[in-house]
Amino acid sequence: MTLFYVFAAIAVVASLLVIAQRNPIYSVLLLIASFGALSGLYVLLSAPFVAVIQIVVYAGAIMVLFLFVVMLLNAPHEETEADERRHVLLRSGALRFGAVLAFALAAELVWALSQGRDTGAFPGASVASVAAIGRTLFTDYAFPFEVTSILILVALVGAVVLAQRDHPLDRERP
Amino acid sequence: MPTLDHYLLLSAVLFAIGAAGVFVRRNLITILLSVEIMLNAVNLTFVAFGRALGTVDGQIIVFFVMTVAAAEAAVGLAIVIGLFRHRESLNPDSFAQLKW
Numbered sequence: 028m029t030l031f032y033v034f035a036a037i038a039v040v041a042s043l044l045v046i047a048q049r050n051p052i053y054s055v056l057l058l059i060a061s062f063g064a065l066s067g068l069y070v071l072l073s074a075p076f077v078a079v080i081q082i083v084v085y086a087g088a089i090m091v092l093f094l095f096v097v098m099l100l101n102a103p104h105e106e107t108e109a110d111e112r113r114h115v116l117l118r119s120g121a122l123r124f125g126a127v128l129a130f131a132l133a134a135e136l137v138w139a140l141s142q143g144r145d146t147g148a149f150p151g152a153s154v155a156s157v158a159a160i161g162r163t164l165f166t167d168y169a170f171p172f173e174v175t176s177i178l179i180l181v182a183l184v185g186a187v188v189l190a191q192r193d194h195p196l197d198r199e200r201p
Numbered sequence: 202m203p204t205l206d207h208y209l210l211l212s213a214v215l216f217a218i219g220a221a222g223v224f225v226r227r228n229l230i231t232i233l234l235s236v237e238i239m240l241n242a243v244n245l246t247f248v249a250f251g252r253a254l255g256t257v258d259g260q261i262i263v264f265f266v267m268t269v270a271a272a273e274a275a276v277g278l279a280i281v282i283g284l285f286r287h288r289e290s291l292n293p294d295s296f297a298q299l300k301w
Contacts, residue, residue, distance in 0.1 A: 031203040035211045042215055042238050046222035051230045058234050065241055072208070072252045077244075077260050084267050089237070089274045096278045097230055100285050125224020133217030140209050148202050150255050160257045168261055175268045182272035189279035 031071055037064035051097045055090055062086045072149075076157045208249035215242035229281050229291045233274065240270050 041061035048054045062085050069078035164172055215238060222235030244263045251259020281291070288295050 031207060035207075038211070039214055039218070042218045045234055045238065046218060046226060046231065048231075051228060051234075054231055054234055058237065061238070062241065065245060068208070068211075068245060069248055071203075072248050074248050074252065074260050077248055077263050080264070080267060081244075084271065085237075085241075089271055092274055092278060093230065093234065096282060100230075100282065100291070122225060126221060129217055129221030129224055132220055133214065136213035136217065137210065140206060140213060143206070148204055149252055160260055163257050164261055164264070171265060175265060178268065178272055182275045186275040186279040189276065190282045 031068070034064045034067040034071070037061070038068070052094065055093045055097060058093075059086045059090050062090070076160050205249055205253045208245060212242045212245045212249070215239075215245070227292050227294065229284070229293055232293065233277050233281070237270065237274070240266060 038061050041057045041064065044057045045054045045061065048057065062081055066078045066081040066086075069075075069081060219235045219238035219242060222238065223232050226232055226235065244266055247259040247262045247266070249259075251257065251262075284296060285291060
């Protein structure tokens, strides 16, 4: 019970700080902390497989990619610093509209959830074994799993082509 | 014990934080990080519902969401690198034109 609130507080506070930081490196590191808390929540939900890949894939691989790009670009601070110093709700129209929209989204979601009946505690039985996940993944979800490999390959080639320095399309131009 | 409602509320709050980040921030990297926050909020919903229904399908969907998030991050960051080479800027307002 208390563990849930501890992890939830860490996740919410870290996520809030992610969007409050002006230095992207701090943002990335705080997001890793948030993912660690979410991983703890997955353990509480008796989903150890998801908890482990949350750490290994998300915090380990994807966030390191973000950190690598932040350090590669070496542009730590936002350029509109004068704009940044003012409060969110005092800025120009589009930003104010976006902030209001996000607040409205939060209010609507909380309202919609408060309307429902109490769902009660989780059922006692749970499927926690990685073997069960693997069996379902390679039988019922075999085709989506194979499509995933194509997706990763396309993303790999696409990232290499987009990020290369001497772009072939640029060279052909006069 | 925390119920399904607790997890759904937490997920809603995290999703709203991510959405606010996309709207409020003026830095392409932070905007991509906010998208990751939203993806994780949805992942939490999937796992919580899978736990409530007693099936593994929720966890398998999370597996696919993470794969798509990895592809999105790789391609998105490659585009960010390309944009930065052209304009020396990460402010999305610098890229308001369709041609350079």
